[in-house]
Amino acid sequence: MKDALQQFGFSALVVDDEPGMRAILNKALSKKLTQVETASSLEEAEALRKRNHFDLLIVDINLPGRSGIDWHEAFNDDERRSDIIFMTGYAELETAIKALRAGASDFILKPFNLEQMLQSVQRCLDKRMMERRNVALQRDVARSFPVDIIGDAPKTLAMRELVSRLAPSPAAVLIEGESGTGKELVARALHAVSGRNGPFVPLNCGAIAPELLESELFGHVAGAFTGARKSKDGLFRVADRGTLFLDEIGEMPLSMQASLLRTLEQKTIRPVGAEREVNVDVRIVAATNRNLHEEVAAGRFRKDLFYRLNVLSVEIPPLRERVEDIGLLLNHFSDVLARDMGMKPVVWANEEVAAMKHYGWPGNIRELKNTVERAILLGKPDVTQWLGNAGVTISVQEVDREEEEAVLQEDGYPLGWPLKDVERAHIERVVDAHEGNKSAAARQLGVARKTLERKFKEWL
Numbered sequence: 001m002k003d004a005l006q007q008f009g010f011s012a013l014v015v016d017d018e019p020g021m022r023a024i025l026n027k028a029l030s031k032k033l034t035q036v037e038t039a040s041s042l043e044e045a046e047a048l049r050k051r052n053h054f055d056l057l058i059v060d061i062n063l064p065g066r067s068g069i070d071w072h073e074a075f076n077d078d079e080r081r082s083d084i085i086f087m088t089g090y091a092e093l094e095t096a097i098k099a100l101r102a103g104a105s106d107f108i109l110k111p112f113n114l115e116q117m118l119q120s121v122q123r124c125l126d127k128r129m130m131e132r133r134n135v136a137l138q139r140d141v142a143r144s145f146p147v148d149i150i151g152d153a154p155k156t157l158a159m160r161e162l163v164s165r166l167a168p169s170p171a172a173v174l175i176e177g178e179s180g181t182g183k184e185l186v187a188r189a190l191h192a193v194s195g196r197n198g199p200f201v202p203l204n205c206g207a208i209a210p211e212l213l214e215s216e217l218f219g220h221v222a223g224a225f226t227g228a229r230k231s232k233d234g235l236f237r238v239a240d241r242g243t244l245f246l247d248e249i250g251e252m253p254l255s256m257q258a259s260l261l262r263t264l265e266q267k268t269i270r271p272v273g274a275e276r277e278v279n280v281d282v283r284i285v286a287a288t289n290r291n292l293h294e295e296v297a298a299g300r301f302r303k304d305l306f307y308r309l310n311v312l313s314v315e316i317p318p319l320r321e322r323v324e325d326i327g328l329l330l331n332h333f334s335d336v337l338a339r340d341m342g343m344k345p346v347v348w349a350n351e352e353v354a355a356m357k358h359y360g361w362p363g364n365i366r367e368l369k370n371t372v373e374r375a376i377l378l379g380k381p382d383v384t385q386w387l388g389n390a391g392v393t394i395s396v397q398e399v400d401r402e403e404e405e406a407v408l409q410e411d412g413y414p415l416g417w418p419l420k421d422v423e424r425a426h427i428e429r430v431v432d433a434h435e436g437n438k439s440a441a442a443r444q445l446g447v448a449r450k451t452l453e454r455k456f457k458e459w460l
Helices: 019-030 042-051 093-101 114-139 154-166 183-192 210-218 254-266 292-297 303-309 323-341 350-356 364-378 383-389 402-406 419-433 438-445 449-459
Strands: 011-015 035-039 056-060 083-088 106-109 173-176 200-204 243-247 283-288 312-315
Touching: 011 019, 011 042, 019 035, 019 114, 035 042, 042 056, 056 114, 083 093, 083 114, 093 106, 106 114, 154 183, 154 312, 154 323, 173 183, 183 200, 183 243, 183 283, 210 254, 254 303, 292 303, 323 350, 323 364, 364 419, 419 438, 419 449, 438 449
Parallel strands: 011 035, 011 056, 056 083, 083 106, 173 283, 173 312, 200 243, 243 283
Antiparallel strands: none
């Protein structure tokens, strides 16, 4: 079975002029780490370091030519920071002080017990592992995101049962459903009960510029491209032993689809600009509101990637097909949002709940949540919202106009509104459906992002 550290893709460079010592450490560390390189001099080591990023440097102080402590190129390189373990056969206080000033994580005297070295390596890489987890937590901006799938409608119960059955498998899962149905919530639920030890790392494929997506997923080494001043771990390494959630997978460019397919098949990644591949253990959960069968037929999505992602699948029914859940969802969102905003929850009359069950909810649960939030802010339910105006910015005076409440088009815009107000309402509604992602909203609206930005500036 693989060592835990090897699953995290760690690497080390051993620098020692003794061939026997290099061979011993190479053999021992290769059982634990994904990549181990050796060098007999600082010049050889620096050439290796320029080509690859190493998590750990194990350096003998007494090298021919320059001392190991004088490897300033490595120790002062903030862009390719590595932990350092120094080795020496001389127990001099001055040498130890110089090693600590050079940034040593540990200082080991020769001859040493191999277990002593392995424990030192373990401590260094445990720290690295914690740093990666912190990166994942910083990305996971939903601080207390719930993983409970709320509802007692037959389709909701069936979906919850399916999630519990699919969760333990390491196979990829494809989640399909309309926008706003809660695809990320289902992905989090899959991870929560999967038993995987790594983090849940979400990425919206439609929110990242195509030219940056490869670096975001696979990482890069310093100098790999213009602006890459520091080496960076990609999300595959951040999510190692965990779950990588690829939302809006249908937005991924074809060139990246080929790279993703290769990673899924070989379970390795190659950071941009790197010469070597790194093993990863990541469970992929992808989501889309597009019909991928149609995307494949149109040549916009690779058939082989679709089959690889669709090993297991979950289809989330729209809210209009599980209206029995509306009452529970109203109470849940009212309690959570009111607590977060420090306000009183709204009390919903039975007739209001009944009317909501007859509304189509094109924005699904996201639209319902926005309706509850607006009701809390207004201090009472706003009848125009659940009749079709959820997500549209309107004034209290407009809400009270009886003639507009009585005459609404099917898409929810009053017949009395001028065209500019309908345009603004529709744009804001689409942006809200994409959770504020203006790039994705612009693509759906068929306009340039600059056009969208100009519109918002006009409305200020």
